[in-house]
Amino acid sequence: MVEFKINGKLAKGEKGEPILNIARREGHVIPSLCYHETLGSDGRCRLCVVEVKKGNRKRIVTSCLYGAENGIEVYTESPDIWLVRKTVLELLLARCPDSEIIHHLAGQYGVKNVRYTKDEDKGKCILCSLCVRTCESIVGVSAIGTSGKGPAKKVTTPFDEPSDVCIGCGACVVVCPTGHIYMEDKSGVRTIWKKQFELARCPKCGRYHAPVEQLQFISQKSGTPVDELLVCQDCK
Amino acid sequence: MTISPEQLDNIALEYKKKVKIYDKVVKICCGTGCISSGSLKLYDRFKDIINFEGLSAKVLVKITGCHGLCERGPIVVFGDDEILYQSVGKRNVDEDVKLLIETIKSNKIADKLLYKGDDKTKRYVSPLDIPFYAGQNRIVLSLNGTIDPEDIDEYIQRGGYRALYKALKMNTDEIIDWVQKSGLRGRGGGGFPTGAKWRSCKDAEGQPKYILANGDEGDPGAFMDRSLMEGNPHAVLEGMIIGGYAIGSNQGYIYVRDEYPLAVNRLLKAIEKAREYGFLGRNIFNSGFEFDITIFRGGGAFVCGESTALMSSIEGKAGEPRAKYVHTVEKGLWEKPSNLNNVETWACVPHIINNGWEWFASIGTQGSKGTKVFSLVGKVKNTGLIEVPMGKSLKEIIFDLGGGIQGDKKFKAVQTGGPSGGCIPAEYLEMPVDFDSLTKLGSMMGSGGMIVMDERNCMVDVARYFLTFLVEESCGKCTPCREGVRRMHEIVERICNGNGNKGDIEHLEELARAINLGSLCALGQSAPNPVLSTIKYFEDEYRAHIEDKKCPAGVCKALIKFSIIPEKCTGCTLCTHECPVKCITGEKKEAHTIDQAQCIRCGTCYDNCRFDAIKIE
Numbered sequence: 001m002v003e004f005k006i007n008g009k010l011a012k013g014e015k016g017e018p019i020l021n022i023a024r025r026e027g028h029v030i031p032s033l034c035y036h037e038t039l040g041s042d043g044r045c046r047l048c049v050v051e052v053k054k055g056n057r058k059r060i061v062t063s064c065l066y067g068a069e070n071g072i073e074v075y076t077e078s079p080d081i082w083l084v085r086k087t088v089l090e091l092l093l094a095r096c097p098d099s100e101i102i103h104h105l106a107g108q109y110g111v112k113n114v115r116y117t118k119d120e121d122k123g124k125c126i127l128c129s130l131c132v133r134t135c136e137s138i139v140g141v142s143a144i145g146t147s148g149k150g151p152a153k154k155v156t157t158p159f160d161e162p163s164d165v166c167i168g169c170g171a172c173v174v175v176c177p178t179g180h181i182y183m184e185d186k187s188g189v190r191t192i193w194k195k196q197f198e199l200a201r202c203p204k205c206g207r208y209h210a211p212v213e214q215l216q217f218i219s220q221k222s223g224t225p226v227d228e229l230l231v232c233q234d235c236k
Numbered sequence: 237m238t239i240s241p242e243q244l245d246n247i248a249l250e251y252k253k254k255v256k257i258y259d260k261v262v263k264i265c266c267g268t269g270c271i272s273s274g275s276l277k278l279y280d281r282f283k284d285i286i287n288f289e290g291l292s293a294k295v296l297v298k299i300t301g302c303h304g305l306c307e308r309g310p311i312v313v314f315g316d317d318e319i320l321y322q323s324v325g326k327r328n329v330d331e332d333v334k335l336l337i338e339t340i341k342s343n344k345i346a347d348k349l350l351y352k353g354d355d356k357t358k359r360y361v362s363p364l365d366i367p368f369y370a371g372q373n374r375i376v377l378s379l380n381g382t383i384d385p386e387d388i389d390e391y392i393q394r395g396g397y398r399a400l401y402k403a404l405k406m407n408t409d410e411i412i413d414w415v416q417k418s419g420l421r422g423r424g425g426g427g428f429p430t431g432a433k434w435r436s437c438k439d440a441e442g443q444p445k446y447i448l449a450n451g452d453e454g455d456p457g458a459f460m461d462r463s464l465m466e467g468n469p470h471a472v473l474e475g476m477i478i479g480g481y482a483i484g485s486n487q488g489y490i491y492v493r494d495e496y497p498l499a500v501n502r503l504l505k506a507i508e509k510a511r512e513y514g515f516l517g518r519n520i521f522n523s524g525f526e527f528d529i530t531i532f533r534g535g536g537a538f539v540c541g542e543s544t545a546l547m548s549s550i551e552g553k554a555g556e557p558r559a560k561y562v563h564t565v566e567k568g569l570w571e572k573p574s575n576l577n578n579v580e581t582w583a584c585v586p587h588i589i590n591n592g593w594e595w596f597a598s599i600g601t602q603g604s605k606g607t608k609v610f611s612l613v614g615k616v617k618n619t620g621l622i623e624v625p626m627g628k629s630l631k632e633i634i635f636d637l638g639g640g641i642q643g644d645k646k647f648k649a650v651q652t653g654g655p656s657g658g659c660i661p662a663e664y665l666e667m668p669v670d671f672d673s674l675t676k677l678g679s680m681m682g683s684g685g686m687i688v689m690d691e692r693n694c695m696v697d698v699a700r701y702f703l704t705f706l707v708e709e710s711c712g713k714c715t716p717c718r719e720g721v722r723r724m725h726e727i728v729e730r731i732c733n734g735n736g737n738k739g740d741i742e743h744l745e746e747l748a749r750a751i752n753l754g755s756l757c758a759l760g761q762s763a764p765n766p767v768l769s770t771i772k773y774f775e776d777e778y779r780a781h782i783e784d785k786k787c788p789a790g791v792c793k794a795l796i797k798f799s800i801i802p803e804k805c806t807g808c809t810l811c812t813h814e815c816p817v818k819c820i821t822g823e824k825k826e827a828h829t830i831d832q833a834q835c836i837r838c839g840t841c842y843d844n845c846r847f848d849a850i851k852i853e
Contacts, residue, residue: 043558043559043713043714043756044713044714044715044756045714045715046714046715046716046754046755046756049753049754060753060754061561062559062756065559065561066559066561067561067562080753083746083749083750083753084716084750084753084754086750087716087720087746087747087750087751087754088715088716088719088750088754091715091716091719091720091723092715092719094719094723095719115743116723116726117726126715127712127713127715127718145554146554146712148712149537149539149555149708149709149710149711149712150707150708150709150710150711150712150718150722151707151710151712151718151719151722152712153711153712153713153718
């Protein structure tokens with residue numbers, strides 16, 4: 001257990017625990033887009049920056065990655081922090097002009113005008129990588145990843161082709177903070193990442209509820225027979 | 237095989253005997269610069285003629301690594317710096333080979349191939365007298381251009397692997413102590429004290445520990461590390477083995493970009509030979525110490541020169557940096573303590589062990605010890621590779637060694653530190669080149685790139701050039717760098733195209749500060765430097781573009797117009813021949829005119845006119 005100060009108030013947490021966790025627990029508001037309680041930190045969006053004073057040294061750090069230490073002083077608001085957050089939000093707004101959540105956050109930080117040419121080809125993807133991390137560490141298939149670098153970086157399947165390992169579970173859609181990932185269920189078929197999946201129909205209520213490939217995958221992992229998995233969550 | 241120091245002496249002796257049977261040793265530089273000027277063709281032709289003339293028993297023809305004076309390649313050196321011939325075979329291989337044979341047969345020095353002074357009257361026979369070399373202090377490069385990089389015996393004969401033997405007899409703490417006291421700082425850009433890094437890695441908990449060498453040089457115009465790896469690979473290996481012993485590591489990795497095939501090849505051969513001789517492997521010099529080195533070829537992403545991205549890349553992941561709140565000396569490659577140094581830093585180590593820390597610390601300035609290798613490029617007469625003691629002034633480097641500006645134009649700025657560095661204007665030419673002075677000026681030492689610019693370089697355009705590079709080379713992981721740098725580029729591009737607005741400079745400064753504060757790694761944090769330093773020293777040029785819609789240097793095409801001053805034009809017709817779109821017309825000996833509708837504003841006429849008859853508006 002370590003003790004330190006956040007905005008002058010005493011805070012306690014485990015040694016090395018991200019400051020962001022502790023600060024939020026203690027009721028401080030720090031925005032973030034790429035952090036997730038289950039998936040952890042990746043340091044991509046840079047919205048969660050805070051100022052840390054350690055001895056005489058004061059610097060801007062990402063609170064999702066900086067581990068708590070005894071005696072440090074953390075400030076969650078300062079002109080520099082605002083500058084970084086405002087800049088990040090204006091840049092993301094130029095990238096994803098249709099994203100509601102970015103509009104909302106930008107509004108909170110007083111970003112009214114976007115001074116750059118708005119992108120038309122990036123959709124709502126802010127490259128937070130939550131989908132990629134979910135696919136890798138929660139679902140366990142790594143059907144998607146990032147390709148390219150710099151402005152050309154994007155989330156996609158290998159070679160932009162339908163992935164052999166994607167099970168169509170849609171976990172990436174659920175975790176995406178901006179609603180960028182396209183998924184459609186229509187007439188018993190799910191379309192996601194350029195691949196089509198046959199949806200299983202619940203024998204009790206007749207509702208299409210999950211891709212057959214996903215049920216087979218779960219069956220394989222858990223040993224539960226597919227027949228049992230065919231019954232939807234509501235009818236169980 | 238375990239080698240003994242006596243065997244080392246024997247190898248050196250044998251090598252000496254082997255060379256002694258030859259009357260003459262002729263070294264042909266086969267560094268990348270000379271190869272591109274045709275030195276491999278020269279080597280083949282020369283060897284053929286030597287054989288044909290029956291001279292092969294008398295003359296030893298050797299390939300060496302980069303000799304430095306790339307501008308005048310191919311370079312040929314007789315003996316140990318007895319004669320230097322330049323531009324050999326550049327125009328006519330057969331003719332120049334004849335001259336080389338004459339020098340061998342009758343000791344007749346070929347005037348045509350000698351390096352000549354600026355006034356074309358002074359001739360230099362030995363390279364040691366040429367100002368380009370005379371002003372240098374070659375330590376890391378001491379054997380570059382001297383030894384055959386693929387011949388381990390020659391490296392040994394020149395004292396190679398003696399430092400390793402000496403180090404293995406020393407206490408590991410003592411070695412680190414020496415490196416610390418020598419004042420050696422990281423040559424890759426950061427300038428972090430090497431000894432302190434070694435100490436932290438040695439003290440870090442966890443096994444195994446890794447030794448890493450960074451050979452992922454990627455700055456535009458930089459080829460220091462490349463030339464070192466190509467020209468003297470064993471020096472890098474020797475430094476790493478010593479480091480491994482001092483820190484307590486048994487495994488080293490050299491990260492080299494795959495675009496350096498010659499460096500990869502020579503390092504691989506060097507490793508193979510070092511294993512065969514017992515400098516790598518088990519029980520090195522009977523000390524019980526075991527060490528091996530593996531080459532890792534990088535895919536060429538600039539960001540992989542950043543320590544954590546480099547480690548991610550070796551781990552097989554995307555080359556994206558990680559936060560360094562816990563240092564890589566504690567948790568680096570595969571989360572294990574890892575000590576990464578630049579290849580030039582490693583190559584300094586054997587010299588410190590051989591000559592003592594006091595010797596190394598006696599060279600350089602208060603805060604920056606030893607020497608630094610620079611690649612001197614751009615609008616300077618003698619482009620090439622140089623090694624100078626820390627503290628030499630920019631003026632000495634550019635004007636004494638570099639010979640001044642091409643065409644004797646006016647010096648405008650020098651860009652140091654690569655894309656993350658900055659531009660330093662003429663008023664600071666007297667500034668000593670060391671880590672701290674360059675940082676104070678808003679630039680940095682970086683890995684040693686030095687790009688000289690003259691009055692025909694537009695500083696806004698220069699900023700745009702480096703931003704273009706950085707936009708492409710940002711890994712794209714964090715928002716400020718990925719999105720912010722391309723927006724800086726958008727603004728600067730607009731300024732260059734004549735669409736700059738009032739407030740753009742302030743906007744750039746604000747964005748720069750946010751990128752610097754908010755980016756994840758050093759690439760992003762320093763990405764605004766080219767813009768900030770050009771605004772700092774050349775704000776008037778930005779203002780001319782934005783407010784007057786003019787490019788004073790005559791570079792930004794949307795803002796300039798070339799025209800001919802009739803009173804000055806002699807009708808020599810040179811511009812009509814040089815113009816790539818043939819838009820200049822006129823009778824001989826009469827004033828010419830430029831067809832503005834056809835003109836692509838390349839400036840060829842301006843650069844070529846001998847009568848100052850072209851003006852830029």
